[in-house]
Amino acid sequence: MEINQSNVETTIEDPNFLPKKKSPRLERVKSLMVKLVTNKMSLVGGIIVLIYFVAAVFAPWIAPYDPLGIDLPNKLQPPTADHWMGTDDKGRDILSRIIYGSRLSLTVGVVSVLIGAFFGIALGLISGYYGKFVDTVIMRIIDVLLAFPGILLALAIISALGPDLINVMIAVGIFSVPTFARIVRGSTMTLKKVEYIDAIKALGASDFRIIFLHILPNIMSPIIVQGTLRLATAILTAAGLSFLGMGAQPPSPEWGAMLSDGRTFLWSAPHVATFPGLAIAIIVIAFNLLGDGLRDALDPRMKN
Amino acid sequence: MFIFIVRRVLQTIPVLIGVSLVVFLIMQMVPGDPAVLLAGESATEEQVNQLRSQLGLDQPLYIQYFDYIKNVIQGDLGTSIRSNRPVLDEILVRLPVTIELAFWSIVVTVVLGLLAGVISATKQRSLTDVSIMVAALIGVSLPNFWLGLMLILYFSVQFQIFPVSGWGTFAHIVLPALTLGTSGAAIVARMTRSSMLEVIRQDYIRTAKAKGVKQRYIVYKHALKNALVPVITVVGLQFGALLGGTVLTESVFAINGLGRMIVDAIRMRDLPLVQGSILVVSALFVLVNLIVDISYKFVDKKVDLN
Numbered sequence: 041m042e043i044n045q046s047n048v049e050t051t052i053e054d055p056n057f058l059p060k061k062k063s064p065r066l067e068r069v070k071s072l073m074v075k076l077v078t079n080k081m082s083l084v085g086g087i088i089v090l091i092y093f094v095a096a097v098f099a100p101w102i103a104p105y106d107p108l109g110i111d112l113p114n115k116l117q118p119p120t121a122d123h124w125m126g127t128d129d130k131g132r133d134i135l136s137r138i139i140y141g142s143r144l145s146l147t148v149g150v151v152s153v154l155i156g157a158f159f160g161i162a163l164g165l166i167s168g169y170y171g172k173f174v175d176t177v178i179m180r181i182i183d184v185l186l187a188f189p190g191i192l193l194a195l196a197i198i199s200a201l202g203p204d205l206i207n208v209m210i211a212v213g214i215f216s217v218p219t220f221a222r223i224v225r226g227s228t229m230t231l232k233k234v235e236y237i238d239a240i241k242a243l244g245a246s247d248f249r250i251i252f253l254h255i256l257p258n259i260m261s262p263i264i265v266q267g268t269l270r271l272a273t274a275i276l277t278a279a280g281l282s283f284l285g286m287g288a289q290p291p292s293p294e295w296g297a298m299l300s301d302g303r304t305f306l307w308s309a310p311h312v313a314t315f316p317g318l319a320i321a322i323i324v325i326a327f328n329l330l331g332d333g334l335r336d337a338l339d340p341r342m343k344n
Numbered sequence: 345m346f347i348f349i350v351r352r353v354l355q356t357i358p359v360l361i362g363v364s365l366v367v368f369l370i371m372q373m374v375p376g377d378p379a380v381l382l383a384g385e386s387a388t389e390e391q392v393n394q395l396r397s398q399l400g401l402d403q404p405l406y407i408q409y410f411d412y413i414k415n416v417i418q419g420d421l422g423t424s425i426r427s428n429r430p431v432l433d434e435i436l437v438r439l440p441v442t443i444e445l446a447f448w449s450i451v452v453t454v455v456l457g458l459l460a461g462v463i464s465a466t467k468q469r470s471l472t473d474v475s476i477m478v479a480a481l482i483g484v485s486l487p488n489f490w491l492g493l494m495l496i497l498y499f500s501v502q503f504q505i506f507p508v509s510g511w512g513t514f515a516h517i518v519l520p521a522l523t524l525g526t527s528g529a530a531i532v533a534r535m536t537r538s539s540m541l542e543v544i545r546q547d548y549i550r551t552a553k554a555k556g557v558k559q560r561y562i563v564y565k566h567a568l569k570n571a572l573v574p575v576i577t578v579v580g581l582q583f584g585a586l587l588g589g590t591v592l593t594e595s596v597f598a599i600n601g602l603g604r605m606i607v608d609a610i611r612m613r614d615l616p617l618v619q620g621s622i623l624v625v626s627a628l629f630v631l632v633n634l635i636v637d638i639s640y641k642f643v644d645k646k647v648d649l650n
Contacts, residue, residue, distance in 0.1 A: 184362030189629040190588020192606075192622055193366075199610040199618045200373040276487055280592050283489050284607050299490055303596075310497050317490030324485035 075337035082333020088326035096142040105133035107140040107293045116309040126311040128301065130291075134312065137293035138319045144294045145323065148209050148287075149275040153267055155213025156274075160220020161263065165251050167221065168228025179225070182218045191215075191277055198286045205294070208287040212274050223266050227259035261338035269331035272324045279320050295320050349638055356634050363626045364416065368409050371619050378615075382425070421620035426612050431620035435602065439624070441511060442590050442601035445524065448517050449586050449593075452525025453532055454579060458568075460529070461536025461575075466563055468541065476533065483530030488589055492523040492596035509598035516599075524593045528582035535578045539571040573643055580636030584629045 076082045095102055105123075111131030119126045125134040167178040185193065194211035201207040231237065232255070240250055279296030281287040288294030290301070295316040302313030379396040380387075387395075396402050400411050415422070421431035464476040499519060500508040506519050543549065544567055552562050590603035598604075602621055609617040 180358060180362065183359050184366060187359050187363050187630050187633075188366075188588075188622070188626050189584035190586070191591055192588045192625060195591065195606065195610065196367060196370050196618070196622050199615070200370045202375075272485065276485075279487055280489060283487075283592065284595060286607075286610065296487075296489075299487075299493070303493060306493060306497055307501055313490070313493050313497075317487060317493070320487045320490065321482070321485055324487070325481060328481060328485055 072334075072337055076330075076333050079333045079336060081329050082337070085326045085329025085331075085333060088322060089330055092142050092146060092323050092326070095139050096146050099140050099143055103133075103136035103139040105136040107132065107137045108291055109133070116305060116312070118309070118311055125315045126309070128298070128312050129305060129309075132291075134298075134315050137298060138295065138315060141293040141295045141298065141316070141319065142323075144205065144288060144292065145275050145279065145320070148205060148212070148278040149271045152209045152212035152274045152278065153216060153270050155209065156216025156270065157220050157263065157267055159213075160217040161224050161256075163217070164221040164224025165228055165256065168225040169232060169247065169251055169255065171229070175225070178221070182221050185214070185218045191280055194277060194281060195284075195286065198281065203286045203289065205282075205288045205292075208278050208281050211281070212277050215277065216270050216274060219266060219270060220263070223262050224259060227262055228255055231255050231258055265331055265335040265338060268327055268334055272327035272331065275320065275327070276324050345641070348641060352634060352637055356630050359630055360627060361413075363630070364413060364623060365409065367619055367623050367626075368412055371615055372405065374615060381613075416623070421623070422616035424609075424614055424617045426609075426614045426617070431617050434605065434617060435621055435624050438600060438602040438605050441599060442587075442594070442603060445517070445520055445590055445593070445599065445601060446583070446586055448521035449524035449528070449589075450579070450583060452521050453528030453582055453586070456525065456529035457532025458536055458575070460533035462540060462563065462568060464533065464537040465540035465544065465571075466559075473537075477537070480530040480533045483526050483533075486526065488523050488527060489592045489596050491526060492519070492593055495519045495523060496596070511599050511601075520593050520597045520599060523596065524586055524589050527589075528579075528586060531582060532575060532578055535575050536571060539574050540567055543567045543571045573640070576636060576640050576643060580633055580640075583632050583636075587625055587629055 076086060109132060111127070113131065114123075114127050115129055115131040117123055117127045117131075123133050123135065125138065128134055128137070163178050163182070167175045188196070194208075194215045197211040197214060198204075198207050201210065237250060237254060240254055245254075278287060279294070279299070282294045282296030283300045285297075285300065288297045290297060298316040299313050299320075302309075302316065305312050377392075377396075379392050379399065379401050382399075383392045383395050400408055403411070419432055421435070423429065424431055424434055427434065460476050460480065464473045467473045496508055496519065499505045506515050507513075510516055549562060549567060552566055557566075590601055591607055592603070593599070594601045594604035595607055602625060606618060606621050606625075609615075609621065
């Protein structure tokens with residue numbers, strides 16, 4: 041009690057003693073970080089994701105060999121001290137190719153999720169905010185997109201645009217639109233009924249202002265959670281498309297394409313197919329862990 | 345109930361129309377003039393023009409679409425460019441293989457997923473529970489094409505228990521069904537666990553426990569029955585992922601199903617075949633979802649799907 045009083049006195053006497061007002065956003069980010077770090081699983085996921093990003097950015101410094109450097113006398117070597125993950129059928133160092141491959145997979149993952157999020161969020165906001173006829177039309181479109189089982193919509197798009205990594209990003213991006221649209225729509229509809237939105241409306245704010253300044257910032261949590269989980273799916277789908285020969289083309293060190301190459305030597309050199317698959321599996325597990333951790337931290341209601 | 349079924353069936357019609365429209369529009373994005381492609385390089389301009397009007401390609405887009413739909417309803421999905429046979433015939437030859445694969449994969453998904461989920465929930469926070477949930481996390485994250493290759497490597501090449509590829513006997517089905525069913529099983533396990541945990545906390549389970557009903561009886565007779573309701577939807581949705589997954593699994597195991605045919609058709613630029621098979625597989629998925637929704641209504645009368 042006493043301490044409080046003295047505090048009050050000093051602040052009144054000297055404004056410089058006012059405790060610095062902490063930015064609420066910074067506080068939120070801080071508390072989120074604490075929650076994530078204390079959750080062991082999401083910490084592990086976050087560290088793995090960080091390692092992959094570091095590998096992607098610093099690939100030329102980290103990779104021991106040129107990812108495209110052909111060395112036929114040393115082809116199909118099992119893991120050795122010189123080549124930790126062995127070499128492929130052209131004598132290329134698999135570890136170096138996997139390190140460079142992280143650039144491709146992470147780029148494809150991030151760009152396609154951004155494409156999906158951009159259109160998904162826009163559709164979800166419009167649908168949830170305006171409701172009625174607009175909502176019905178948009179949701180029927182989303183239903184149609186969801187009617188394509190799994191990877192098939194992406195395949196259909198690539199069959200028209202041609203096999204190429206950029207087309208994979210577009211295809212996987214479109215494939216992600218329904219997930220974002222549905223989540224954003226649901227959250228928008230809930231938030232729209234909240235009193236303060238009514239108050240802002242009564243003050244004469246435009247729809248645009250309400251949607252982008254008051255609704256969107258408040259539904260970021262489920263979007264971030266979904267975006268992280270979606271990264272896992274996007275990387276998996278893109279690798280699958282490249283595995284089928286619909287994405288990255290040789291000699292590009294894309295993990296799915298490398299796995300596909302390794303198929304031919306499954307008998308004589310199983311390591312060629314094993315390591316790229318492990319690289320995909322580990323980053324996907326990491327994004328899933330991080331996404332689950334973010335969900336528990338940001339949206340406790342969804343926690344089971 | 346009858347009204348619900350009729351309404352639900354009617355609701356699938358716009359979705360099917362939408363699917364056909366999307367497939368049709370995607371195929372319009374293909375660069376190049378289809379008439380030139382079909383007529384071949386040696387064709388004169390006159391021949392190309394003739395082919396164009398013969399195929400209706402000189403008509404406005406919406407008329408082309410209506411013609412396409414009219415044909416689809418009559419069972420005419422076009423002609424495969426590569427084999428010159430009707431697309432529908434090509435699909436019908438491959439479809440049974442894919443349906444068989446999908447069926448056994450769904451069996452893996454449901455049996456493995458439910459079992460793991462129930463064990464996990466009844467032993468909450470034990471080592472078993474943690475192990476199952478870690479396994480489920482890995483199961484969701486594994487690329488199924490890689491899992492397939494690893495299963496081949498260990499069970500076909502090293503231990504020679506199952507054949508490497510092909511189709512026909514039950515032994516051929518085991519590895520592909522495991523490959524395709526694993527991620528679904530992992531999702532079903534997670535869903536079953538959380539759904540069971542929710543049900544177990546409810547009063548009537550506590551009452552049953554207080555009455556002295558045996559644990560096993562409570563789990564399987566009371567809790568699981570009610571926990572199953574949300575699981576059914578997940579299984580239905582998984583069926584879609586599974587149908588899409590056949591594309592990869594059939595390629596890994598060299599199974600001559602619809603999935604592999606789609607990939608081959610894309611490689612060969614056999615667009616009518618691509619268009620037709622994607623339409624059929626998607627329609628199949630819509631149909632399965634319809635059945636799932638209706639059965640959902642039967643299982644849980646409280647659900648109001650409208």
